[in-house]
Amino acid sequence: MASVGCTLLLCWCFVGLYILSYTAAAAAANNVTYDSRSLIINGERKLLISAAIHYPRSVPAMWPGLVKAAKEGGVDVIETYVFWNGHEPSPGNYYFGGRYDLPKFVKIVQDAGMLLILRIGPFVAAEWNFGGIPVWLHYVPGTVFRTDNEPFKHYMQNFTTLIVNMMKKEKFFASQGGPIILSQVENEYGYYETAYGEGGKAYTQWAAKMALSQNTGVPWIMCQQWDAPDPVINTCNSFYCDDFKPSYPTMPKIWTENWPGWFKTFGGRDPHRPAEDVAYAVARFFQKGGSVHNYYMYHGGTNFGRTSGGPFITTSYDYDAPIDEYGLPRFPKWGHLKELHRAIKLCEHALLNNKPTLVHLGSQQEADVYEDESGSCAAFIANLDDKNEKTVQFRNVSYTLPAWSVSILPDCKNVVFNTAKVVSQIATIDMVPEQLQPSTSSPHKDLKAGGWEIYVEKAGIWGEADFTRSGFVDHINTTKDTTDYLWHTTSLFVDKNEEFLKNGNKPRLFIESKGHALHFFVNGILQASASGNGTVSPFNFTSPVSLKAGKNEIAILSMTVGLQNAGSFYEWVGAGLTSVKFKGLKDGTVDLSNTTWTYKIGLEGEHLSLYNADALNNVKWKSVSEPPKNQPLTWYKAIVDAPPGNEPVALDMVHMGKGLAWLNGEQIGRYWPRKAPTDKCVKACDYRGKFNPDKCNTGCGEPTQRWYHVPRSWFKPSGNVLVMFEEKGGDPTQIRFLRRKLSALCAHVSEDHPSFVTNNLHKNKASLELKCPMNTYISAFKFVSYGTPTGTCQSYAIGDCHDPDSRSLVQKLCLNKSECIVELTEKNFKTELCPGMMKKLAVEATCS
Numbered sequence: 039m040a041s042v043g044c045t046l047l048l049c050w051c052f053v054g055l056y057i058l059s060y061t062a063a064a065a066a067a068n069n070v071t072y073d074s075r076s077l078i079i080n081g082e083r084k085l086l087i088s089a090a091i092h093y094p095r096s097v098p099a100m101w102p103g104l105v106k107a108a109k110e111g112g113v114d115v116i117e118t119y120v121f122w123n124g125h126e127p128s129p130g131n132y133y134f135g136g137r138y139d140l141p142k143f144v145k146i147v148q149d150a151g152m153l154l155i156l157r158i159g160p161f162v163a164a165e166w167n168f169g170g171i172p173v174w175l176h177y178v179p180g181t182v183f184r185t186d187n188e189p190f191k192h193y194m195q196n197f198t199t200l201i202v203n204m205m206k207k208e209k210f211f212a213s214q215g216g217p218i219i220l221s222q223v224e225n226e227y228g229y230y231e232t233a234y235g236e237g238g239k240a241y242t243q244w245a246a247k248m249a250l251s252q253n254t255g256v257p258w259i260m261c262q263q264w265d266a267p268d269p270v271i272n273t274c275n276s277f278y279c280d281d282f283k284p285s286y287p288t289m290p291k292i293w294t295e296n297w298p299g300w301f302k303t304f305g306g307r308d309p310h311r312p313a314e315d316v317a318y319a320v321a322r323f324f325q326k327g328g329s330v331h332n333y334y335m336y337h338g339g340t341n342f343g344r345t346s347g348g349p350f351i352t353t354s355y356d357y358d359a360p361i362d363e364y365g366l367p368r369f370p371k372w373g374h375l376k377e378l379h380r381a382i383k384l385c386e387h388a389l390l391n392n393k394p395t396l397v398h399l400g401s402q403q404e405a406d407v408y409e410d411e412s413g414s415c416a417a418f419i420a421n422l423d424d425k426n427e428k429t430v431q432f433r434n435v436s437y438t439l440p441a442w443s444v445s446i447l448p449d450c451k452n453v454v455f456n457t458a459k460v461v462s463q464i465a466t467i468d469m470v471p472e473q474l475q476p477s478t479s480s481p482h483k484d485l486k487a488g489g490w491e492i493y494v495e496k497a498g499i500w501g502e503a504d505f506t507r508s509g510f511v512d513h514i515n516t517t518k519d520t521t522d523y524l525w526h527t528t529s530l531f532v533d534k535n536e537e538f539l540k541n542g543n544k545p546r547l548f549i550e551s552k553g554h555a556l557h558f559f560v561n562g563i564l565q566a567s568a569s570g571n572g573t574v575s576p577f578n579f580t581s582p583v584s585l586k587a588g589k590n591e592i593a594i595l596s597m598t599v600g601l602q603n604a605g606s607f608y609e610w611v612g613a614g615l616t617s618v619k620f621k622g623l624k625d626g627t628v629d630l631s632n633t634t635w636t637y638k639i640g641l642e643g644e645h646l647s648l649y650n651a652d653a654l655n656n657v658k659w660k661s662v663s664e665p666p667k668n669q670p671l672t673w674y675k676a677i678v679d680a681p682p683g684n685e686p687v688a689l690d691m692v693h694m695g696k697g698l699a700w701l702n703g704e705q706i707g708r709y710w711p712r713k714a715p716t717d718k719c720v721k722a723c724d725y726r727g728k729f730n731p732d733k734c735n736t737g738c739g740e741p742t743q744r745w746y747h748v749p750r751s752w753f754k755p756s757g758n759v760l761v762m763f764e765e766k767g768g769d770p771t772q773i774r775f776l777r778r779k780l781s782a783l784c785a786h787v788s789e790d791h792p793s794f795v796t797n798n799l800h801k802n803k804a805s806l807e808l809k810c811p812m813n814t815y816i817s818a819f820k821f822v823s824y825g826t827p828t829g830t831c832q833s834y835a836i837g838d839c840h841d842p843d844s845r846s847l848v849q850k851l852c853l854n855k856s857e858c859i860v861e862l863t864e865k866n867f868k869t870e871l872c873p874g875m876m877k878k879l880a881v882e883a884t885c886s
């Protein structure tokens with residue numbers, strides 16, 4: 039009996055557990071709907087801060103840290119595009135491994151307790167090669183991208199369905215208990231729809247309907263798509279979206295792309311968007327009724343390999359984002375926005391549950407007050423004046439507002455945050471160079487340990503020619519983007535009686551190209567290099583050339599630098615040579631444009647996979663004691679140790695010319711230390727006033743990109759195979775690894791600064807926060823002073839007034855901690871010191 043009773047009890051337990059877990063599973067399914075004010079998740083209104091992190095722009099080993107840093111920055115949602123061309127390299131052949139392991143990425147977000155916005159596209163723009171659409175689709179007969187075109191719609195639906203089903207299988211939609219709360223179809227098609235005429239309109243409607251038919255159980259969005267049909271939500275992309283109006287009064291105001299910085303192009307300047315202005319834009323959006331906001335990008339990352347679009351987009355996609363390319367929080371931007379997010383979250387209830395009252399406080403000053411009878415009240419007070427500070431009266435209290443700023447008052451009384459007052463810590467980051475350390479052992483028996491090996495390609499056709507024809511072909515139609523490179527060769531006969539052979543006046547070469555770049559060789563010698571500018575790829579150029587009497591071998595290496603990523607009919611934008619002429623010969627102009635050209639797609643070294651650590655493919659390598667310098671068309675290889683430490687790593691390629699780099703067969707990307715113009719940079723950026731990408735540039739006259747991120751997880755302790763293909767010549771002896779190291783952490787705050795810790799309002803209690811990056815701890819203090827310290831980070835000095843115990847107090851609170859908060863209270867400091875003087879706390883710390 040006893041045993042039967044026990045079994046029964048167990049049975050009941052199981053039934054009970056089953057019911058419990060069943061209810062838990064049912065409860066876990068989240069119902070995502072919306073109304074005019076916000077998204078509503080399980081009946082609860084939500085105010086959401088989202089952060090774009092594109093999974094293939096970092097590596098799986100970095101994903102958990104990036105997501106964690108976003109969460110610590112006060113972010114609720116991660117947003118990513120889906121990168122079709124990475125997932126379907128050839129029709130029906132799918133890849134979801136490594137950096138393209140989308141389910142793994144989503145799971146990491148889910149495990150962090152965060153939500154996800156999945157922008158499936160599958161067109162994405164994103165400064166990504168071909169806007170994310172596989173190049174092969176352009177060659178499926180009859181295909182026109184992004185219009186009412188059957189083959190395009192077929193493949194787009196096929197891929198969208200594949201992704202949706204994959205997410206469903208993992209129960210990733212909120213409707214299934216997963217993190218995905220919104221999905222996007224298409225991307226900013228509204229700008230281009232009219233260019234496609236009737237087909238454009240029909241395509242928009244088709245895309246929306248196709249998306250809805252996927253039955254994800256969560257809402258769909260389309261950004262910058264004013265005619266998106268109900269229930270698909272049209273969302274805003276811009277530097278500012280406070281004035282944005284959803285297409286239907288039933289829909290919430292969603293900002294899918296707030297650009298906290300901007301991307302870079304090889305040969306361009308380095309754009310920066312000040313943290314004050316980013317915060318201002320975000321605060322204005324929430325002031326004016328916004329409820330979902332996404333930073334594009336929160337972590338930009340790296341365009342590894344040949345994934346960058348453009349053309350000419352750099353390998354770095356740092357974006358001046360709150361988390362830098364290497365995964366470290368960017369201060370003060372990350373910290374300032376974290377404070378902003380806290381302030382906004384303190385207002386969440388009042389914002390979402392009350393209608394705002396607009397109060398004019400001056401010609402360019404206004405408050406939006408969200409208040410109800412129960413006493414819940416939050417106010418945002420903005421000063422739109424982009425030059426002057428202004429003091430306003432609000433509910434009988436006076437508030438001084440810096441120019442172009444928003445103050446946030448979660449109780450309609452106390453300012454907890456002003457967008458123009460940055461108190462976040464700042465960090466000094468050094469790139470510490472490390473000589474390449476030749477490994478003493480090699481991973482493969484055929485690879486020589488230490489030293490350099492090289493392989494020099496021939497200028498022109500290697501192996502069998504691919505084809506010969508009169509005149510020029512389109513570069514992209516020929517390579518189909520399987521490589522950047524296309525060789526063109528022909529010959530030119532020069533009569534021995536040509537004047538220039540005697541007088542030394544070299545003939546001139548005149549070249550026209552649809553883009554992107556080329557190197558011109560005569561008789562194996564590099565004569566000239568040229569490329570398009572900015573994102574405009576067509577170019578022409580002229581240069582003197584050396585020709586000899588008799589037959590001259592002409593070889594032109596034409597290159598693409600990332601395919602077009604956006605625009606109407608962008609897939610038809612071609613590249614490559616259109617005209618080659620010589621002037622200065624006795625027959626006048628010699629036009630080779632329609633002569634017979636012989637073509638070869640790609641490089642020999644690519645064909646042999648010389649970049650792979652796999653020894654079988656390395657038969658061509660030759661050991662050298664010193665790697666040759668300034669030698670075009672050269673493959674370089676070194677077997678090296680990993681740089682010491684665990685900081686993020688970069689490769690310094692500033693002494694090289696142009697080419698591609700790999701580590702252990704992983705594609706680092708295109709390198710090109712192409713210099714930015716020497717003008718239109720700023721010494722200091724004035725955050726006030728509307729931002730545009732040219733407003734706050736740095737890097738004039740400097741290479742746009744010098745450092746190339748090499749993820750730590752690609753390294754082994756030793757025996758790493760570093761390979762470069764150099765097109766035009768450089769000095770490989772100058773290549774260094776660099777460790778991205780934080781050298782100083784500084785923060786200062788004055789006692790009148792309003793502050794709040796976690797979610798509590800601390801009236802008139804300023805506080806200072808310190809945080810070390812990536813598993814490091816506060817190890818020492820170089821400077822601490824409560825009183826009237828002077829100077830700036832790394833040059834702070836004690837002022838007339840100084841609390842001698844401030845150092846020991848701060849050490850007690852912070853030493854050996856990864857982060858700490860120090861409040862400027864009587865308990866902590868001698869606040870009675872120097873009466874009548876405004877005191878502040880300044881610290882400089884090191885992390886290790």
Ligand code: GAL
Pocket residue numbers: 162163164165225226275295301
């Ligand atoms: C948007 C586009 C994004 C990205 C951004 C600029 O127009 O939707 O994909 O290209 O511009 O970084």
